[in-house]
Amino acid sequence: MPSPPAPTVIVLAAGRGTRMRSATPKVLHDLCGRPLIGWVLEAARTAGAHRTVVVDQPARVLEGHLPAGVESVEQHAGRHGDGTAGAVIAAAELIDPERPVVVLTGDAPLVTGEVVTALLATHAAEGNAATVLSAELDDPGQLGRVVRDADGAVVKIVETKVAGDATEEELLLREVNAGVYCFAGDRLLAALPRVGGDNAQGEKYLPDVLGILRADGDRVGAHRAPAPEIVLGANDRAELAVVRELMQARIHQRHLRAGVTIVNPASTVIDDGVAIAPDVTVEPGCVLRGTTTIGERAVVGPHTTLIDATVGEEATVLHSHVVGATAQAGATIGPFTYLRPGTLLREGAKAGAFVEIKNSDIGTGTKVPHLSYIGDADVGPGTNLGAATITANYDGYRKHRTTIGANVHTSVDTTLVAPVTVGDDAYTGAGSVITKDVPAGALGIARERQKNLEGYAEQAAARARERG
Known part of the structure; x- marks a missing residue:
């Protein structure tokens, strides 16, 4: 059986990162010798990305900080819309419909190339239109829960930040959305124009693509990551410290x-x-x-x-x-x-x-x-x-x-x-x-000849008495 085509990787990095309280863009903060986004780009490289595209702010704050061969586009709210789906829409012209598309976030550096490769393998093996990277946590907190059907396909991702969004049964689920996705390129391009912004924030969310694909009769799957730490990002310096400890442990x-x-x-x-x-x-x-x-x-x-x-x-x-x-x-x-x-x-x-x-x-x-x-x-x-x-x-x-x-x-x-x-x-x-x-x-030898002044201490004491 032929190998699946190498993916297009889109890295979302247009967020303002205000919680870092820093003049340095969030994804450029150092993590064990690389900027946050550097780890994500390395994961894309080791996963064999055919093309890597970084979605930047309109101010192009990442210009000059990306490796050779990595392309960038700008996310403009008026043209593309705010939110994660808006970011992918900004890169839509660079998506090859014949290749899988992996979407990573520039502030989540613990996702490795091996994890991306395994996600791609599950996506291909199950014939999915979309595959979500998930992780199982003992305490899922307010992270979105992955709801599966009896066949293991993903029915939906339920948000839990607002009371009433999820049922009591759904809140008991421990499998959460890690915020990393793999899509069939053609199916993603077909779904993106139908993502709306009818929510409190008025933003276009990438998880909404999953519901659109299911409504079209496509299969949505999930690949469970081997370690729960995969879901961790660095939205502020406290979270960055937690991520740094984990990354440093890997290096050790x-x-x-x-x-x-x-x-x-x-x-x-x-x-x-x-x-x-x-x-x-x-x-x-x-x-x-x-x-x-x-x-x-x-x-x-x-x-x-x-x-x-x-x-x-x-x-x-x-x-x-x-x-x-x-x-x-x-x-x-x-x-x-x-x-x-x-x-x-x-x-x-x-x-x-x-x-x-x-x-x-x-x-x-x-x-x-x-x-x-x-x-x-x-x-x-x-x-x-x-x-x-x-x-x-x-x-x-x-x-x-x-x-x-x-x-x-x-x-x-x-x-x-x-x-x-x-x-x-x-x-x-x-x-x-x-x-x-x-x-x-x-x-x-280069120094003055030594001179000894006899009685110097007595003379110095006499001068001190005269002054005192």
């Missing part, structure tokens, strides 16, 4: 089952785009975001933030903040270290306690043990930068680079005023301000 489970140790998932935040190899240990209190990648047997945390960072195998990052930087295999970072964009710690290098490094290449095995700022520098292998080594790289107008060779040893409290070069095997004296190049193998 994916990594745990792939061989990652997450010591305390409840205190760990991991974005969807983070890649973690097997045998990595993520200690409590970590935040892993963006395109971060972590190699095998690395240890991250506790209390570490990685954003768009690359951590090599067997590296360790303790109590530190790493943004847009790379630590190669065996590197060690922290505690209380800040690696900024453009930083490269080569294999076995160390950025120790209270160190900040920015836009610098730190050589293989090189150590920046503590209390240092290294910016815009190239440091060779095997070098040791003493405590409080500073690169003074900015003259108020331009950034300048510092070049430090291999096997260099800077003593404590060395300031290197860029542009300056310290040659291989060179040393600097403690407390030096290096403004000229230090040749290879040389010792650079």
Whole structure:
């Protein structure tokens, strides 16, 4: 039997989202590294969508935020009508009557591509004109109930928000409408013009299509989702927090089952785009975001933030903040270290306690043990930068680079005023301000001669008595 044609997917995203109380459109709020609508579009992609259409507001608030290949249309109340059916009407010209049409909502990110695929399979197997995604809840609350006949076909969806809308028997039903639908393209196009707005809100509702199809003698079915969480959307920030907890748990489970140790998932935040190899240990209190990648047997945390960072195998990052930087295999970072964009710690290098490094290449095995700022520098292998080594790289107008060779040893409290070069095997004296190049193998010392003022304490006390 041939496979059913790939679907047209319509994503409803024209709602104002006023309950978010935010200048950011509701469907663009972040959820574990993706905007809400990004999860919905990913579900459409993994379900093999032939065409994906997003219904936007007339102001086109989603312009520039949609992936390549995703089309958008605008829902205009006067032309298409308000409500969910009005949104689908706005996309009607892009519906292929020969393909199934799946309707998703941009603020319901827990619907996966696997769920959409199963919905399509039920739709095709039962020969339905429309198939509703449903879920069974222990406490259905005010969600619309799915009423079936003896053959399992959907008779109607009963709303329950207003007393008297549903009978006592219908209120006992636990199967609810998840707000996701699959339609035969031609039957949907035939029914949409007949959807009216005769209700308190004056809106055109997509569930009304189901009644029209049944009146035409078409079959309407339902596919029950495997988990009740499918029905959850994010209409306000409180609901978004609930959805985030569920989505974060999914991400944690994916990594745990792939061989990652997450010591305390409840205190760990991991974005969807983070890649973690097997045998990595993520200690409590970590935040892993963006395109971060972590190699095998690395240890991250506790209390570490990685954003768009690359951590090599067997590296360790303790109590530190790493943004847009790379630590190669065996590197060690922290505690209380800040690696900024453009930083490269080569294999076995160390950025120790209270160190900040920015836009610098730190050589293989090189150590920046503590209390240092290294910016815009190239440091060779095997070098040791003493405590409080500073690169003074900015003259108020331009950034300048510092070049430090291999096997260099800077003593404590060395300031290197860029542009300056310290040659291989060179040393600097403690407390030096290096403004000229230090040749290879040389010792650079740049400080005032010490003067001791005899009797200074007694003189200071006498002056204090005179003032007092």
